[in-house]
Amino acid sequence: MGLTGIQIFKLLPKKNCKECGDPTCLAFAMKLAQGKAELSKCPYVSEEAKAQLAEASAPPIRGVVVGTGDEQLKIGEELVLYRHEKTFINPPAIGVLFKDSEDDAAIDEKLKNFNEISFERVGYILKAHLAAVYNESGDVDKFVNLVTKIKDNTKKPIMIMSENVEALEKAAAVIKGLKGVIYAATADSLDKLVEVAKANECSLVIKAPIDEIEALTKKAVAAGLKDLILDTEARDVKTMFEHNTFVRRAALKKKNRDVGFPTVNLPCFMTDDKIKEVAIAALAIAKYGGIIVISDAKPEILLPLGIQRLNIYTDPQRPMVVEQGIYPINNPDENSPVIVTTNFALTYFIVAAVVEASRVPTWLVIMDVEGMSVLTAWSAGKFVADAIAPFLKKVGITEKVNHKQVIIPGYVAQISGELQEELGDDWEVVIGTREAADLPAFLKDNYDK
Ligand code: SF4
Numbered sequence: 001m002g003l004t005g006i007q008i009f010k011l012l013p014k015k016n017c018k019e020c021g022d023p024t025c026l027a028f029a030m031k032l033a034q035g036k037a038e039l040s041k042c043p044y045v046s047e048e049a050k051a052q053l054a055e056a057s058a059p060p061i062r063g064v065v066v067g068t069g070d071e072q073l074k075i076g077e078e079l080v081l082y083r084h085e086k087t088f089i090n091p092p093a094i095g096v097l098f099k100d101s102e103d104d105a106a107i108d109e110k111l112k113n114f115n116e117i118s119f120e121r122v123g124y125i126l127k128a129h130l131a132a133v134y135n136e137s138g139d140v141d142k143f144v145n146l147v148t149k150i151k152d153n154t155k156k157p158i159m160i161m162s163e164n165v166e167a168l169e170k171a172a173a174v175i176k177g178l179k180g181v182i183y184a185a186t187a188d189s190l191d192k193l194v195e196v197a198k199a200n201e202c203s204l205v206i207k208a209p210i211d212e213i214e215a216l217t218k219k220a221v222a223a224g225l226k227d228l229i230l231d232t233e234a235r236d237v238k239t240m241f242e243h244n245t246f247v248r249r250a251a252l253k254k255k256n257r258d259v260g261f262p263t264v265n266l267p268c269f270m271t272d273d274k275i276k277e278v279a280i281a282a283l284a285i286a287k288y289g290g291i292i293v294i295s296d297a298k299p300e301i302l303l304p305l306g307i308q309r310l311n312i313y314t315d316p317q318r319p320m321v322v323e324q325g326i327y328p329i330n331n332p333d334e335n336s337p338v339i340v341t342t343n344f345a346l347t348y349f350i351v352a353a354v355v356e357a358s359r360v361p362t363w364l365v366i367m368d369v370e371g372m373s374v375l376t377a378w379s380a381g382k383f384v385a386d387a388i389a390p391f392l393k394k395v396g397i398t399e400k401v402n403h404k405q406v407i408i409p410g411y412v413a414q415i416s417g418e419l420q421e422e423l424g425d426d427w428e429v430v431i432g433t434r435e436a437a438d439l440p441a442f443l444k445d446n447y448d449k
Pocket of ligand 1: 013016022042
């Protein structure tokens with residue numbers, strides 16, 4: 001159990017200097033106790049106090065890093081039960097199941113999809129993250145061969161899954177140093193697999209009924225392995241929902257560190273119906289899954305899950321933005337039209353996509369309005385004539401084109417006169433379309449050479 005706010009306060013420097021962002025040391029201590037602040041924000045904590053506070057300041061759910069390089073990801077380390085309280089932090093890994101009972105052609109096709117299928121949405125890449133290799137055949141060599149094949153053909157992290165300790169030990173050696181995941185240690189195999197995980201730099205899934213899992217995590221931590229993931233053996237959607245919620249609540253509200261680990265959910269074993277499987281995986285994304293394994297890497301499965309993952313793990317308090325600047329679309333030149341709009345990510349990506357689809361070479365000039373959409377920014381006084389005019393003059397667009405015509409969104413047609421005045425007579429302000437969908441026709445009619 002963590003320390004109370006008062007216990008933490010006694011260990012703080014009591015300068016009340018506000019450098020941590022809180023008005024007093026006591027306020028900072030209370031936040032630390034709730035897991036809502038990081039100890040590193042106070043620059044004056046002594047080394048001795050740091051050691052004593054380490055447990056209290058550690059996240060209530062351990063962050064577990066899997067994979068290496070560009071494909072590395074962290075799961076867990078969540079601080080809130082509900083997304084609207086703050087935000088969820090580390091999105092779950094979407095795992096794809098590879099069974100050693102599948103034939104080579106099926107594995108090859110799945111592996112190709114697993115590696116290659118991805119979608120870009122508002123600047124984020126949606127894809128599968130982890131290969132879950134399952135020893136369904138029971139044959140050790142077959143399993144190790146498949147793990148080797150997957151390892152040789154992907155850079156993404158690998159979870160090895162077997163009920164056979166010997167198979168797991170051999171497969172763990174194949175993925176040594178790649179921060180893979182071993183699935184799973186039970187009461188009988190815990191001691192051995194903790195040593196295998198430590199020797200091969202893997203994290204370990206602890207698999208046990210929910211009322212027995214705490215005893216096993218305690219034992220694993222005592223044996224020196226902290227990177228644990230929980231499988232509470234939920235194999236239907238209702239139980240999965242209940243167990244995930246129970247574990248998250250116990251870790252965050254009761255500060256029970258023995259269940260303060262990410263979870264693994266296996267929709268791939270819960271149904272043969274692909275649509276139901278996606279629905280279960282979507283629920284696991286919303287309700288606390290850490291690794292979620294699905295049976296295939298088809299685009300119709302990965303796209304909805306990727307969008308769900310993106311939506312749930314987007315910070316609701318921070319709008320998604322793109323950088324202010326000039327974006328060339330379709331290789332524009334000095335005669336190409338210039339469109340100005342705001343840096344709300346959705347606005348940018350929708351406008352950029354339709355301009356690209358129009359094939360009309362265009363300069364898209366993006367203005368930083370703190371991530372607001374066009375109308376919101378206008379009503380907040382940020383996307384108005386006396387802000388847009390100086391921005392256009394200094395952003396450098398006049399160095400790229402030999403004209404001074406700018407197209408503004410139709411939704412702010414009312415600022416056109418004032419903007420014209422602010423820019424001066426050598427500029428021409430053109431009112432564009434209200435809807436992005438109408439932009440291609442507008443560009444083709446007016447600017448297609
Ligand atoms: Fe207190 Fe440290 Fe915060 Fe200063 S930075 S108010 S000393 S907790």
